[in-house]
Amino acid sequence: MLTTVAVSGYRSLVDLVAPLGPLTVVHGANGTGKSSLYRALRLVAGLADDSAVASLAREGGLDDVLWAGPESPAGPGVPAQGTVRKRPVSLRLGFASDDLGYVVDLGLAGGDPRSLFRRDPEIKLEQIFAGPVARPAALLVDRRHTHVRVRDGSWSDLSRPVGVHRSILSEVADAEAVPEAASLRIRMRGWRFYDNLRTDAAAPARQPQIGTRTLAVAGDGRDVAAAVQTILEQGQATLLAEAIDMAFPGSRLSVRSSDGVFTLELHQPGLLRPLSAAELSDGTLRFVLLATALLSPDPPGLLVLNEPETGLHVDLLPALAQLISRAVWPSQVIVITHSTALAELLVGDVPDALSLTLQKTSGETRLAGFGILDVPLWDWPRR
Structure with a gap:
């Protein structure tokens, strides 16, 4: 450390x-x-x-x-x-x-x-x-x-x-x-460093991608569908399901494959079909990207997050703080944030946390x- x-x-x-x-x-x-x-x-x-x-x-x-x-x-x-x-x-x-x-x-x-x-x-x-x-x-x-x-x-x-x-x-x-x-x-x-997880309309994460086993989502989130499927098959599928449900009650993630091309989907209560990544709001997609990064089946020795709260509604901060707190045990984590609320949640969740x-x-x-x-x-x- x-x-x-x-x-x-x-x-x-x-x-x-x-x-x-x-x-x-x-x-x-x-x-x-x-x-x-x-x-x-x-x-x-x-x-x-x-x-x-x-x-x-x-x-x-x-x-x-x-x-x-x-x-x-x-x-x-x-x-x-x-x-x-x-x-x-x-x-x-x-x-x-x-x-x-x-x-x-x-x-x-x-x-x-x-x-x-x-x-x-x-x-x-x-x-x-x-x-x-x-x-x-x-x-x-x-x-x-x-x-x-x-x-x-x-x-x-x-x-x-x-x-x-x-x-x-x-x-x-x-x-x-x-x-x-x-x-x-x-x-x-x-x-690993995350500060450029893209959620704009042209973001690679919104597009179907060829899927291969992915232990760590890319810095811009381009391979999120493959990274989610890797978590579902060999990683912390239960923790991912709990994080998505805490952030968006009743929702769950899945990945659809067509000839090896992966599409990320979010199932929400009350909808007759899942929403693809292209249809998700910026905040929803950003939370999914962060959850995928924080629940990697191959956690890094050091994980640095720069302003992870950007684009997230304040109601999502407790779910994000819980994800970050859980990531501390396999990894050393540095969070750089503008959000006093997120900082307080993190320091309260992790006994040995340093607040600078x-x-x-x-x-x-x-x-x-x-x-x-x-x-x-x-x-x-x-x-």
């Missing part, structure tokens, strides 16, 4: 270190940095499958995602003053878990100034460590620019350099030589109610 997440230099997350629990509920007013925290978590996960650099480039490169305020924030109530940057441009991301931790430092590209890939950030430093903090004695893997060394009793150098645009999590494939990188790669590639409120002070995102001694220990390594 992840115990700490740390972000430095990403948008309003100047230097945020936050604790994580089995269920962590992140909430706050608009513009306090909730979406930035979600994107930062996705960037960390993207380092394991080589998608992080491309994601940053799509956001405009480091220039557009870096903290836009002064290098050293002045503090609450003090106007920002322009300063000359003295430290290198740096976007730092990291986490600690029960066993292994990870930290990465991304900076501006070097090399040929005429290159058209100058917006691609470079990895300046990467470390894998044991325990809560990346201190020298806890380091297991230490990467500086292209050079990687591994500790197994004593330090040894990898014979092959690592490209500056690729993480050791994706580039170092030798599980025997670097078992820690292989372990983290497998875990992080299994993390984000606030913005002088443009910087901070944890409300957390003092210096309340945040987890963390140490950013120097390049």
